[in-house]
Amino acid sequence: MSDTVQKSLSAQSWRDLILLAALWGGVFFSNRIALFEIGPITLVAHRTVWAALLLWCLAIFRKTSISLSPRLWMVFCVMGLLNNLIPFSLLNFAQLTVESGLASIFNAATAFFGILLAALFLPDERLTMTKTMGVALGFLGVATAIGFSHLTAFDPRSLAQIAALLATLSYGFAGIWARKHLTGVSPLIAAAGMLTCTAVIATPLAHYIEAPLTLSLGSATWAAITYGAVFGTAGAYLLYYRILASAGSGNLLVVTLLIPPFAIVLGALFLNESLPPRAFAGFLLLAIGLIVLDGRWLAKRGSTRDS
Known part of the structure; x- marks a missing residue:
């Protein structure tokens, strides 16, 4: 992430980030509700x-230019797999066993996988000493949240936590794919296209693996599905791209820190969830790792020392 140290966040950007974190934090809660039945x-x-339908309707209402080649549909399909089908399914599977708040903490590892994969696959990204320190702290935080004893004991809870981590790895690959193939594509069309491809693959898959889709x-x-589709997916993607345009991709790292508090509070209030102390210790290490990756605090400390 070459632009990690960049723009200062305006008051509006902070409001947008907090709103996006609340929307995505709420998804962990709504998913847990829906998983009781489906x-x-x-x-x-x-x-x-439902999210794809909503975004296509919005594209038509806005009279957005829609020019979709077979190559672009292929790009959308890969993006749908990496950014939606694989991570959504893995996180949903994880939430059958682990608390929604803990799943959201693991989700924060997305930034660290993104840094590593960018260094491997993007020639303009380098794994600097600062990034290496941040990634190391992040993965230490993940190991702490899982619990070192669970790393060797593969019970259902351990497998669920590993599934949540694999979801963040998939998100990391999605970021690389988007950088390589979606530059210049309208964010609205990109989101609608990848969600459409995900829906086309997931619907028959669910039919044969789990049960026929029913209304x-x-x-x-239905309330949980509606929230997840309308607010947690369609609305969140639109807000995500607005923040990306106004504040830059580096500042979007902040949202991964803001999501777990919302998920943890909702899980505690409405699902009677409680997290072990190691989960909070792991989150603290993740937060420190993200602060190191962001770089602004360290840069500010350095400039203060030099003045």
């Missing part, structure tokens, strides 16, 4: 079908 892949299918679901499940 399976992980079925939830992905519902979430992406006969409980009101709580």
Whole structure:
């Protein structure tokens, strides 16, 4: 992330970041509610079908130019797999066993995988000493949150936590793919296209692996699906790209720090979840790692020392 140290955040950008964190923090809560009735892949299918429809309607309403080549659809399909189908399914699977707040803490590892993968696959990215320190702290935080004893004991809870981590790895690959193939594509069309491809793949997959998709679901499940599709996916993507344009990709690292508090509080209030102390210790290490990656605090300390 070559632009990690960049623009100062305006008051509006802070409001947008907090809103985006609240939306995505709420997704962990809504997913847990929906998973009481439907399976992980079925939830992905519902979430992406309705979100894609909403975004295409918005594109038509805005009269957005839509020019889609077979190559671009292929790009959308790969992006849909890496950014939606694989990580959504893995996180949903994880939430069958681990707390929604803990899943959101693991989700913060996305930034660290993104840094490593960018250094491997993007020629303009270098793994500097500062980035190496930040990544090391981040992965130490992940290991702490999992619990060192669970790293060798592969019980269902351990497997669920590993699934959550693999989801963040998939997000990291999605970021590389987007950098290489989606530059210049309208954010609205890119989001609608990848969600459409995800829905087309996830719907038959859910049908054969879990159960035929049905609209006969409980009101709580529909409320959770509606939130996840409308606010946590379609609305969140639009807000994400607005922050990206106004504040830069480096500042979007901040949102990964802000998501877990929302997920943890919602899980504690409405799902009676409680996290072990190691989860909070791991989150603290993740936060320190992200601060090191961001670089502004260290740069400010250095300039103060030199003055």
